[in-house]
Amino acid sequence: MSRRNGTTTALALAAAALTLSLAGCSLFGGGDPSPSASSGPSATGTATPTPSAPPTLRPELSASENLAFFDSVNAAVVAANAEAGGRDFIDALVAAGFDKAAMEVTADRTTVDLDADSVQFAVLFQDECLVGQYGPKSGGYHGAVRPALGTGDCLVGETRPIDW
Numbered sequence: 001m002s003r004r005n006g007t008t009t010a011l012a013l014a015a016a017a018l019t020l021s022l023a024g025c026s027l028f029g030g031g032d033p034s035p036s037a038s039s040g041p042s043a044t045g046t047a048t049p050t051p052s053a054p055p056t057l058r059p060e061l062s063a064s065e066n067l068a069f070f071d072s073v074n075a076a077v078v079a080a081n082a083e084a085g086g087r088d089f090i091d092a093l094v095a096a097g098f099d100k101a102a103m104e105v106t107a108d109r110t111t112v113d114l115d116a117d118s119v120q121f122a123v124l125f126q127d128e129c130l131v132g133q134y135g136p137k138s139g140g141y142h143g144a145v146r147p148a149l150g151t152g153d154c155l156v157g158e159t160r161p162i163d164w
Contacts, residue, residue, distance in 0.1 A: 057097040063128035063145045069096070070123070070130045071143040078134060078141050086119045089132060090162055098123045098130075104159045122154035129154035 055069035073096045077084045086105035094100045102124040108116055118135025129148050134141045148154060 059097075061126075063125045063130050066125060067130060067143060067145055070098075070132065071141075074132045074134070074141055074143060084134065086121055086160070087164065089119070089121045089134070093121075093123060098125070100162060103162055104153060104155045105162060106155065106157070107160050120155055124148060124152070124154055131155070 055066075055072050057069050058066055070093070073092050074089055077088050077092045081088060085108040087108075090100070090103055090105055093103065103121065104124075105121040106116065106119050108119055110116055116135060117137035118133050120131065120133045122129045122131045127148055129146045130143070131146050131154060132141065132143045146154065149156065153159075
């Protein structure tokens with residue numbers, strides 16, 4: 001199996017696991033199964049909170065309002081492949097509905113052909129930037145919303161072409 005097919009399959013499995021884990025409380029009854037001292041209706045009349053739906057891409061909303069979705073896509077990449085590189089993140093973001101033409105990514109390897117300490121990737125979204133960083137020297141995955149640069153780009157410095 002190719003690395004890309006493995007990552008795509010693993011992403012689908014991670015998304016399914018995330019959905020099931022979020023729904024787990026209601027599906028499997030979570031909490032203490034023993035009856036409480038007052039098994040009647042609540043005296044305060046408060047409703048039991050329902051689990052929130054997993055985040056989805058909402059193109060009509062701001063970058064900040066889509067950060068949770070951006071982060072969930074990238075967290076699934078990391079969960080599927082701890083050695084993920086820039087292409088893995090870009091491919092997953094494209095599959096999730098982000099515009100590939102609005103993306104940037106840094107190189108996975110340095111100019112002296114060593115593994116990069118981290119890879120940065122970004123999507124220009126509603127005139128702001130959804131920015132992700134992942135690598136061994138960055139303490140795991142981090143995502144943020146940042147203003148676009150004066151050039152209209154998101155990342156400072158040299159980026160690699162997204163030509164696949």
